[in-house]
Amino acid sequence: MEDLDIKIILSLIAVIVSFVGLIITKEQKTSEFRQKWIDEIRADIASLMGTLSHFSTKWLILKNKEDLESRRKFLDDNISLINEIHVLLYRIELRLNPESDKDLIEVLNNIDLMVKSPSKMNQDSEFESLTEELSSQSHKMLKTEWERVKNGEPFFAIIKYLFGIIVAVAFLKYLTSL
Numbered sequence: 001m002e003d004l005d006i007k008i009i010l011s012l013i014a015v016i017v018s019f020v021g022l023i024i025t026k027e028q029k030t031s032e033f034r035q036k037w038i039d040e041i042r043a044d045i046a047s048l049m050g051t052l053s054h055f056s057t058k059w060l061i062l063k064n065k066e067d068l069e070s071r072r073k074f075l076d077d078n079i080s081l082i083n084e085i086h087v088l089l090y091r092i093e094l095r096l097n098p099e100s101d102k103d104l105i106e107v108l109n110n111i112d113l114m115v116k117s118p119s120k121m122n123q124d125s126e127f128e129s130l131t132e133e134l135s136s137q138s139h140k141m142l143k144t145e146w147e148r149v150k151n152g153e154p155f156f157a158i159i160k161y162l163f164g165i166i167v168a169v170a171f172l173k174y175l176t177s178l
Helices: 002-063 068-095 102-116 124-151 154-177
Strands: none
Touching: 002 068, 002 102, 002 124, 002 154, 068 102, 102 124
């Protein structure tokens, strides 16, 4: 009977080790995907900020010209730049969580409104304010996501601590049986 008990215990240990290995592999892959997501959204935010800066500089040059023809030419010359801004805005927004990233999404929506509205573009402080807010909200979101990658996925953390407790209890039980 003792041989059967040892085989059962070894089988249970093998199952537990396999299960923990499976969880670790899955959680590691999830963290890799999350890190890739962070890198891609960081690149898109940097591209958006650079493109907005380029657009704003061109707008400032035009700002003092009041004639309609100059403004029409500006739009014709920069339609691809405006489209690039919108693609970046939408690409970033689609990667965000509508609940936890609502402040950043609001900034993106305000940038969209600013680019579509010449009167808002004419307000010097509007562009600076929105780009500073974009930078601030992006840093917040990226820091939160980096902390999640660094700490591991929540399920992984729970399993890690639970496994540690199980090993400690098993070790103490073994010591007390001696």
